[in-house]
Amino acid sequence: MNVLHEEPLARHGYWRVGGPMERLVFVGDTAELAAVLAEAPGAHVLGNGSNLLIPDAGLRGTVVKLGGVLRESRMLPDAGDSARIHAGAGLLNAVLLARTAKLGFGGLGPLAGVPGTVGGAVAMNAGTALGEVADILEAVEGIGPEGPRTIPRAELPMRYREGGLPPGFIVTAAVFRVSRAGFAEEQVRMTTHLARRKATQPLDLPSCGSVFRNPPGDHAGRLIELVGLKGHREGGAEISERHANFIVNLGGASAANVMACVRIAWERVRAETGVALVPEVHVLGEWPGGVWPLG
Ligand SMILES: Cc1cc2nc3c(=O)[nH]c(=O)nc-3n(C[C@H](O)[C@H](O)[C@H](O)COP(=O)(O)OP(=O)(O)OC[C@H]3O[C@@H](n4cnc5c(N)ncnc54)[C@H](O)[C@@H]3O)c2cc1C
Known part of the structure; x- marks a missing residue:
């Protein structure tokens, strides 16, 4: 089993932000995974990091990454x-x-x-x-x-x-x-779907896809655009000009910058439309001031 210590999520996650994971363990089969979990119950699991946010200060404990026969x-x-x-x-x-x-x-x-x-x-x-x-x-x-x-x-x-x-x-x-x-x-349907995404989403910049779930009968992106936040920037993070439910890393963004965009979008949409958006992105770790509104 390969183990990395203090390995930044920024190297593994799609957003290219996030501080060090205390212990990142690469497991090659279920027996290795079981051994890690016996030693570190409650360990987190990192997939491809395409929907995950941790603070700049990092994440304590063990994170596993599945490889080998898995x-x-x-x-x-x-x-x-x-x-x-x-x-x-x-x-x-x-x-x-x-x-x-x-x-x-x-x-x-x-x-x-x-x-x-x-x-x-x-x-x-x-x-x-x-x-x-x-x-x-x-x-x-x-x-x-x-x-x-x-x-x-x-x-x-x-x-x-x-x-x-x-x-x-x-x-x-x-x-x-x-x-x-x-x-x-x-x-054919997949090709059409992928082409539509390419035309409407900022796929050329680091992001985690949609940050919020769509509320019933509506679109989170429409509501964020409605409250005037398209293009809003916090440091190197931006509520995308192309699709307001995407927060993109323009270069050099921190996890705190991303979280600041998440918070302002949630607060402004709540204040101006009454809708409490539900995050799609998974947030782990200890955040200054807590992870509100994310849970
Ligand atoms: C450009 C872009 C486009 C996207 N488009 C879509 C889309 O069209 N539809 C969509 O649904 N999502 C989309 N996403 C979001 C994301 O890709 C999905 O949510 C994806 O399923 C996350 O998988 P991951 O392996 O990257 O998980 P991670 O981001 O690594 O983890 C996400 C959560 O899943 C948990 N997890 C990961 N692996 C396991 C496991 N083996 N067992 C238990 N828990 C696990 C993690 O602990 C974490 O809580 C998009 C993201 C990006 C960056």
Whole structure:
């Protein structure tokens, strides 16, 4: 097991901000993960860092990163056009999509363009215009405080951008349903979806995607734009000119700059529209003044 000490999240996270993680442990299989968790119960897990924010002062304790066999995938035998794929939680969604497509199977549209890992996608119930993880998930495998466990999808209370995992549960693999039927049509829909994102989102700058969940029947970006915050800057962080639900790092931003943008967006939208936005980004660690409004 490789262990890094005081390793900045800024080197691993999409925003390129965030202070040192006290101990970052790279595990290659479930036995290694179980050993780390036995020694450091409650350890955090870092996926691809595409939806995570920690303070500039850093994060105490142990963070695990899944590698080795936890990045493998294999098709499970099934009948006819349908199949299931077993995907390690450390695998990037993009790699899983490419491998599945090469075999002529589709169905993983909810992961298209989501720049995280399989584990992160399950934990967040990630989704796109082509659906959400909850629609395609059959079961998750992982290790919780009581030890290893497989949880059928039906037992997970998944909701919009919430995986419904039990507290402290680290996903080691997910089983998704895939199918040959509709493969070509899905490829076309994915291409359209990715092109639309490219045209409307600031994908050329470091960000964590959408910072807030969309409130029912509305869009967080529309509300932030409505209160005049598009283009608002705090140090090197900006509420994106192109899409107001994205906070981008223009270069040299700190985690505090990002958090200041998050706070002003939440406060202004709350004060002027009455809507209390719910964050999509996961925030860890001790923040000066607490992490309000994030939890
Ligand atoms: C440019 C951009 C576009 C994006 N577009 C989308 C989109 O279209 N749809 C969407 O839903 N999201 C989108 N996101 C957000 C993000 O990619 C997703 O939330 C993604 O699922 C996070 O996965 P990750 O591996 O990066 O997780 P991380 O950011 O590393 O972690 C996020 C949370 O998941 C937990 N986690 C990670 N791995 C595991 C595991 N194995 N077991 C248990 N918990 C785990 C972490 O502890 C943390 O709480 C976008 C982000 C960016 C930067």
